[in-house]
Amino acid sequence: MPIRQRLQKIVSASLPRCTLVSLTNRELLFLLFCCVSSFLIQLYFLYKASPPWNTFFEHGLMAIWLAGGKGFVIEESSFFSWAGPSAYRAPLYVAYLAFLMKYLGLSADHYLFAYYIHIVITSLFCFPVYRIAKHIFSPAVAAISVLVLITDYFVITQNFRLLPEVFLTGIMLVLLVNLYKIQVFQLRRYAAFSGFLFGVGALVKPVILTFLPVTLLWLCALRSISLRKRLSCIGLLCTLAIVTVLPWTIRNYVVFNKFIPVDTSFGVNFWQGNNEKATGSLAANDGDSTHWPTPAMEVEMRGMNEAERNEYLIGAGLTFIREHPFDFLVLRLKSLFYFWFTYNYWTHPHPAAFSFDFDLLYFEFSRYYLVLFNLLLIIGTYIAIRNRNEVFLIVGLALAFSALYSLTHAYSILRYCSPLHPALSVLVASALYEPYRRIVERRREPPINGMRQ
Secondary structure, eight states, rough: OOOHHHHHHHHHHHHHHHTTTTOHHHHHHHHHHHHHHHHHHHHHHHHHHOSSOOOTTHHHHHHHHHHHHHSEEOOOOOSSSEEOOOSSSSSHHHHHHHHHHHHOOSSHHHHHHHHHHHHHHHTHHHHHHHHHHHHOOOOOHHHHHHHHHOHHHHHHHGGGSOOHHHHHHHHHHHHHHHHHHHHHHOOOHHOOOOHHHHHHHHHHHOOOOOOOHHHHHHHHTTSSHHHHHHHHHHHHHHHHHHHHHHHHHHHHHHHSSSOOOOOOOOHHHHHHHSSSOOSSSSOOTOOOOOOOHHHHHHHHTTTTTTTHHHHHHHHHHHHHHOOOOOHHHHHHHHHHHHHHHOOOOGTTTOOOGOOOOOOIIIIIHHHHHHHHHHHHHHHHHHHHHHHHHHOOHHHHHHHHHHHHHHOOOOSSSSTTTGGGGGHHHHHHHHHHHHHHHHHHHHSSSOOOOOOOO
16 A cells, blocks of 8 residues: 555544544634633623622632631631531632632722633633534534533523632533543543542532542443453542542541541532422522521531531431422422522522522523523434434433432522533534534435435
C-alpha cells in the first residue's frame, strides 16, 4: 500500500477519536460567539432580576465566619438554631466565598464581581456541551445543543444567588467529557482525572457522588476495553475520589468522632421531605412557606453536636416512613414532580419567598418552558436509545439526581435540577434535529416509478 494511502487510512481512523479534543476554526468561532451571547443574556437577566447583593444564606454565613478567622463553624443566628464546629456544607465553595470576602471586602460591588465570575463560568459551558453532543450525535446536533443551552431559562437564572451549583455543573460537564475519553482513548490517566473530579465535585456539593455507581456500572460494561484495563480504571477512579475527599473526612471524624464523608445537611433535608406536614416540597401543608424541626424536636436536640442532629433527623424521617408507608410513596411522586418542574408554586403558592421585580416572567414563563423542555427531553431520550447512541451516562446522571432529591424535598428554587440542564440539552437538541434529519433522508431516497416513497 502506498505511503499516501496509509496516511489517509490512519487519519480517517483517528477522526472519531478527535471529536472530544479537536475543533475546527469554524466551530471555535461559533462557540466563542455563543459564549459571548450567553454572557450578555445572563447579564441582562441578572440586572433585570435585581437579586439581593449579599450572601447571607448558608454558604455565605459560613464564609463570613471562616473569613473572620473562626474556621468552619456555625454561630447561632436567624438561619441556624445551633452553634459549634460545622460540616453543614461542603467546604470548597464556602472557602471560595471566604477568599473573596477576605481579599475583596464585603461591599456590594465585590459581590457583583462574584456574580460576574459565575456568569463567565456558565458561558464556558458551551465548550463541553458541544464536545459531548458532537461525540454522541453529530456536529449539527452539537450546534443545536449549544443554542438550547444559552437560551435555557434555568441555566440563565441559576446565577441569581451565590451558590455552588454553577461550579458543580461545570465539574459535571468536564467529568462527562473525561469519561467519554476513557472509552475513546482507553488511557488510565482519564480515569484518574475523573476520580479527582468526583472528589472535587463532592467537596463542592456531595450530590455528585450519586453519579459514581452509574459511572462504575458504565465502566464495567465497556466491552471495547479489556477486563484488566477496566478494573484498573475503576480502581484508579475510586482511589483518586477517596484520596481527594479523605482530608475533609478525617477532619470531620476528629471534630465529631463520627464518620461523615462530606457534610451533615442530609438529615434536615430528609426530615423535611418525610414528616406529617411534608408536601413533597419545602412548603408545609399548613400554609407555611417553610418548615423546620418543631420546638419539641429542638428541645430534644439541644446539646447535640451537628453530626448527632443529623442522625436524629434521619431517624425521625425513617420513623415517619415506617408509620406512614403510603404517604411516603405519595410524597416521593410529588417530590419527583417538583424536582423536574422546580416550583412548589403549582399547588402551594408563596410569592413572598421571592424578591424579583418580574414575578410574572419568573413564575409563568418558567412553567411553560419546563413543560416544553421536559417533553423534548423525553422525545430526545427515546430517539437516542432507539438509535443506540451513547447516552447511558447522561440518562444515568439524571436518574441519580432524581433518586436522591425525590427522597427529600424539592424546593421551589432553581438550584436542584438546573445543574442537569446543560447535559440534558444534548438530548433536547436530538429531538429538535430529528424532523430535519427525516426530511433530508426522505429527499435522498431514490424515486420509485417517478415518485418518492
